[in-house]
Amino acid sequence: MARVPELVVIAEQLLAPVPGGTGRYTAELLRALAVTAPPGWTVASAVARRADVEPARIPGVRGPRMLPLPPRALVAAWQAGLPLWPGGDAVHAPTPLAPPRPARARWGGQWGRQWGRQWGRHSLAVTVHDTVPWTHPETLTRRGAAWHRAMVTRATRRAGAVVVPTRAVADDLARHAPGPVPVHVIGHGVADLPAPEPPPEPLPDRxxxxxxxxxxxxxxxxxxxxxxxxxxxxxxxxxxxxxxxxxxxxxxxxxxxxxxxxxxxxxxxxxxxxxxxxxxxxxxxxxxxxxxxxxxxxxxxxxxxxxxxxxxxxxxxxxxxxxxxxxxxxxxxxxxxxxxxxxxxxxxxxxxxxxxAEFSWRGAAERIWALHQFAGSRPS
Known part of the structure; x- marks a missing residue:
């Protein structure tokens, strides 16, 4: 039986204490990727090891599969460049938390040859949501700003593709973290919200x-x-x-x-x-x-x-x-x-x-699928 190719999405943001806008992006994109998967492809998610992963479950998406490290250790390992592959034929990181893609110059020895061959078969795309760590670092913790600068810079230099939501971010990225990786502007979508339910306390009239x-x-x-x-x-x-x-x-x-x-x-x-x-x-x-x-x-x-x-x-x-x-x-x-x-x-x-009406999650997902299919069709 032929093996079914798989896109793995890093869904760690869905389990963050404050998922925020990037958590909403991750959830909506996962749903849309599952609906728009090309024939023969499946979509799965991966998260760090923890006791409860239920908030990361999305209908139509396999998993989440748990990686062997807990959250802080996974962040540190990927930042340090440890090759912990989350599986799949293609990986999409909806935040800068992404597995490392080593430079060809470092592919030496038996480990390097094996890792290099693996990356030759797989694609990695990373979504960079903003350039706040450079333009407004005072609005982040010092540690958070430094981590984001390091991970985004690595993505623009070593990923297969970088996705940004607006031309404004693309332009800022070219100034602050230039690299050879192609940058694609793919906007967010608008979700269909469920039937309204009032909050526990009544709201004012205006x-x-x-x-x-x-x-x-x-x-x-x-x-x-x-x-x-x-x-x-x-x-x-x-x-x-x-x-x-x-x-x-x-x-x-x-x-x-x-x-x-x-x-x-x-x-x-x-x-x-x-x-x-x-x-x-x-x-x-x-x-x-x-x-x-x-x-x-x-x-x-x-x-x-x-x-x-x-x-x-x-x-x-x-x-x-x-x-x-x-x-x-x-x-x-x-x-x-x-x-x-x-x-x-x-x-x-x-x-x-x-x-x-000009924005849709389906359209965003279809464009991201095109990135992975194109990257996976040629040597890395």
Missing amino acids: YVLFVGTLEPRKGVDVLVDAVSRLDGVALVLAGQPGWGGLDPVALAAEHGLADLRVLGGVPDAVLAHVLRGASVLAVPSLAEGFGLPLLEAMACGVPVVHSDAPALVEVAGGAGVVVPRRDPAALAGALRAVLGSPELAGRLVTAGRARA
Whole structure:
């Protein structure tokens, strides 16, 4: 019986304490890769060894198969260049956590010849979501910024292909981590959210919504300041706390914001309800690689106000209101304009729906399959 070729996706981000946007990307891409698999191919996932891997299970995807090392050891091993292969004929790393691909000059001796032959038969593509470790390192831990710089640089020099979500990231990557590996711009998609379910506590009638991890680069401090300048409008934050010790409640007290709702991480059904009830979505980030909440809000018919971070401007495509970063007065003015003008809000909703329709996870998956099939059809 002929052996069935397999694409293995590193799904470790699905098991992270705060999966964030890259966790959502991993899950949606896995689902789409399984649906769009070329004839004869299967899709599997791989994760580090741990007691519970249920959150990484995706319908239609084999696994997750557990690698022999626990999470921290796996991160350290791959960073050090240890050739722990996750299996399969092709590997896609949806974050920079990827198995090493050694340079040909290092393929010496029996081990080198064996490892070199293995890589000659397999393809590796790595998704790089942003260049924040170079452009805004202060919004990450020092260790996290250094690790990402090292792993991304290795990908641009040794992977078979690098995938980025926007041209803005591709351009930044060429400046900060240039390499011979081809870089492909493949945007995210828009998922079909499930039937809405309300959160345990009722939401206010009018609210500005923020969706994302609560961490410094997301501009939540600027948003709290901006909404405190508006009358009769609440601020709803949907997302898990991240690094940086951001305290929205303390920020609200400091700026005199009377109505703040912090929902934490919410399941997709609750997110659907929260999105559909929002008066406007605010995306005040200092830096982004894509900005998936922006696109999901547009798909749900919610007007969007976003910062002038290049990737957000690119993804919005003119369908949102753009404001300068770190400018609470400008953000407040834009939010006030949208909230006070049904005509402006209506135009943004129409433009946003059209813009969101241009993106799909199926299309993203098909383009990633093409990368692996092309790479696997020729010597590495």
